[in-house]
Amino acid sequence: MLLCCRTRPARVVPAGYDGATQGQARFLEAVGPRDPRGREVVMFVGHLGVGLALASRSARFRLGTLLGAAMLLDVLLGVFVLAGMEQVIVPPDFATAHYLEFVFPYSHGLLNSVVWAGITAALAGAGWLLIGRGAAAAWIAGVAVFSHFVCDVVEHVRGLPLLGEGFPHVGLGLWKAMPWALALELLLLAVGAALYLRSRPGLSRLRRGVLLGVLGLLAVLQLAGQLGGGMPPPAPVLAVSWIVQTAVLVLLGLWVDSGRVSSPAAAVSGG
Numbered sequence: 001m002l003l004c005c006r007t008r009p010a011r012v013v014p015a016g017y018d019g020a021t022q023g024q025a026r027f028l029e030a031v032g033p034r035d036p037r038g039r040e041v042v043m044f045v046g047h048l049g050v051g052l053a054l055a056s057r058s059a060r061f062r063l064g065t066l067l068g069a070a071m072l073l074d075v076l077l078g079v080f081v082l083a084g085m086e087q088v089i090v091p092p093d094f095a096t097a098h099y100l101e102f103v104f105p106y107s108h109g110l111l112n113s114v115v116w117a118g119i120t121a122a123l124a125g126a127g128w129l130l131i132g133r134g135a136a137a138a139w140i141a142g143v144a145v146f147s148h149f150v151c152d153v154v155e156h157v158r159g160l161p162l163l164g165e166g167f168p169h170v171g172l173g174l175w176k177a178m179p180w181a182l183a184l185e186l187l188l189l190a191v192g193a194a195l196y197l198r199s200r201p202g203l204s205r206l207r208r209g210v211l212l213g214v215l216g217l218l219a220v221l222q223l224a225g226q227l228g229g230g231m232p233p234p235a236p237v238l239a240v241s242w243i244v245q246t247a248v249l250v251l252l253g254l255w256v257d258s259g260r261v262s263s264p265a266a267a268v269s270g271g
């Protein structure tokens, strides 16, 4: 695991920086220098694959809930960006590099990720997240949330902060080898979808088809977005899109799981 410390050259604020207020610009200066080569994209379908795989563990683990849990940190990123507490940076060469930069200590820091996972686990354990109640529900929900941090650590170049922006960052930087990173995401999605469908033999053809259609469309869109050109929309639009797309996926997952009539093949007890 690459440990990125903060002994870096003077900070470069890209000309294409998007969505910054004066206060945000001051915040960016306050957080200190960053590696101008450090750019991140948003991992997406890989998180969905993890959610699908976790949902396959029990009939009680509703797909919509676990897709939402796996994407929770990006939803929080959207909320904090809209609140001016976290930032999206568009480097000048985004059109060719296809990376975004983030300052996201509250949504994606290690400590904060543990806290978000703990809160979600507590809600699930109490029976409030449509995945049963008790220890199994708590564990699966907590793992789903924290899996987001783990997956992002694998791919992000600059890394995710351990505590805050002034602390070391961790990241393996798989995005430096984008084809492999995209292949990993697609593999996670495919494995997760296969496990989920195998665990839901009673799923109707309609629900199965809609789920596969949406997942396939998202995979194509992500590939096109990362390999194609063009500039991203303004930061507030990105933030809203992360929130809305997750909400849609949660509803889709709840709908897909609502019509099952038979027990899953990979059920575990205690959920």
Ligand SMILES: [Zn+2]
Pocket (backbone or CB within 6 Å): 042, 043, 073, 074, 108, 148, 152
């Ligand atoms: Zn993320």
